Amino acid sequence: MRSTHVNILGAGQCGTLLATMLARKAMTVSLFERNTDPRGEFAAAGRSINLALSSRGINGLRQAGVLERVGPLLVPMRGRLVHEIDGSTEFLPYGQRDEEQIYSASRGELNKLLLDAADDLDNVEIHFGHALTGYDRAARHARVLDIEADNDYEIEASPIIAADGAGSVMRNALHESGIVGANEILLAHGYKELVIPSGPDGAFQLEPHALHIWPRGEFMLIALPNPGGDFTLTLFMPNEGKVSFASLTTEQAATEFMDKYFADVAPLITDPARSLVENPLGLLGTVRCQHWHDRGDVLLLGDAAHAIVPFHGQGMNLAFEDCVVLDRILDGSDAGWDEVFRQYEDEQHKNANAIADMALENYVEMRDTVRDPKFALRKELSFELERRLPDRFIPRYSMVMFHAEIPYSVAQQRGAVQETLLEEFTNDAETLAQVDIDAAAAAATRQLEPVATI
Ligand SMILES: Cc1cc2nc3c(=O)[nH]c(=O)nc-3n(C[C@H](O)[C@H](O)[C@H](O)COP(=O)(O)OP(=O)(O)OC[C@H]3O[C@@H](n4cnc5c(N)ncnc54)[C@H](O)[C@@H]3O)c2cc1C
Secondary structure, eight states, X not given: OOOSEEEEEOOSHHHHHHHHHHHTTTOEEEEEESSOOTTSTTOOOOOOOEEEEOHHHHHHHHHTTOHHHHGXXXXXXXXXXXXXXXXXXXXXXXXXXXXXXXXXXXXXXXXXXXXXXXXXXXXXXXXXXXXXXXXXXXXXXXXEEETTTTEEEEEEOSXXXXXXXXXXXXXXXXXXXXXSOEEEEEEEEEEEEXXXXXXXXXXXXXXXXXXXXXXXXXXXXXXXXXXXXXEEXXXXXXXXXXXXXXXXXXXXXXXXXHHHHOTTTGGGSSSHHHHHHHSOOEEEEEEEESOOEETTTEEEOTHHHHOOOGGGSOHXXXXXXXXXXXXXXXXXXXXXXXXXXXXXXXXXXXXXXXXXXXXXXXXXXXXXXXGSHHHHHHHHHHHHHHHHOTTTOOOHHHHHHHOTTSOHHHHHHHHHHHHHHHHHHHTTOSSGGGSOHHHHHHHHHHHOOOGGGO
């Protein structure tokens, strides 16, 4: 019999959603969070960014019974609005069906709502201000520090699910014991956040139903809408080099940079130069582990297991998918935790690796390729092939964002076949009229099995 009490470390998005899912199947959950309660008076200031939510995340919220409560936090985004350096714009839809849109959500508000949902359940107890400090593998217990009381105590690994984020203390402890084989690669690019406030009467100052991108080759600015009419902007660029965060240390340099590359949007931003100089620089990286669990004692989940760069907007969506997969395996068998964790890793490991790769590739697409006229042509052709062969040809972006039933690893494999095909048939064409669409469709039919047979 597997135990029906679970200790979860980290009340971020992943730990909190999992707590709700497990409690709904009559398990008892103790949730330990290093920070103070973000809903309280002494809330710690966290990352303010908003996040793009798509089908895998929506699935997780639905499965935990909280999707309806999340609705008011969401602003739909139907495509990318690309802002060229000369001020011209082009809208590139994400998909071709009405429901093919993604949603902007405030990280802070979403976390609070997920905490409320977990707190509503009698069988979840949440301990804020309690931090994991270490793990004793031989004794099968973790050490937790009650920060305010300065009191150290033990919790049993029977089991512990560690959702303690990208800098996971548990992952480091398991790595040092030779269990998980973690590998962390920092990107040479980082990010800073800026804000466009709402206009008079809470009006949006840019088109609200789009993810705005200012692609500039080696760097880019993006903007996501918030329900209150403001936008959160994120500048991604190299940390070092001629045009880099290291070169923007004075307000004069930052003003010149904004005027040169983002003249159309700079006047809308609150204190752009000062914000660029003073706001903290966020680091980005990819964490891959060979394994995610230690026997039936400990499992790493969410960013703790597989932090990825944010360029496909999938880190949280993947973390929510982790919860869905684990929940399904628990429903489908009475096996012990060891076997449950093994099955979970077997299924989800290749998917996390696939989206980690695709997220890195998407950075180049967003900051650079999106400006290439061939990119728009290939997108047009991919939509046309999807119309003709809806069960075979689904653009890779759509598979990742709108088709939670297609595993990331399958999206990656099919996406590679499709990309070769798109390149081949658009090589000598400048418009869709010049493409031999019948031949492209015939090639797609030969090379791609129907999705339903996967
Ligand atoms: C700039 C940026 C933009 C992003 N945009 C998107 C997006 O658009 N869409 C998307 O899907 N994803 C996005 N992500 C990724 C997303 O933020 C993460 O994948 C997601 O938050 C992971 O959730 P988590 O619960 O695993 O980790 P976290 O949200 O980091 O939660 C971990 C929790 O554990 C707690 N904790 C840490 N250490 C300890 C300890 N020792 N003891 C106890 N508690 C501890 C932390 O306080 C925190 O509450 C973005 C990330 C960044 C950096």
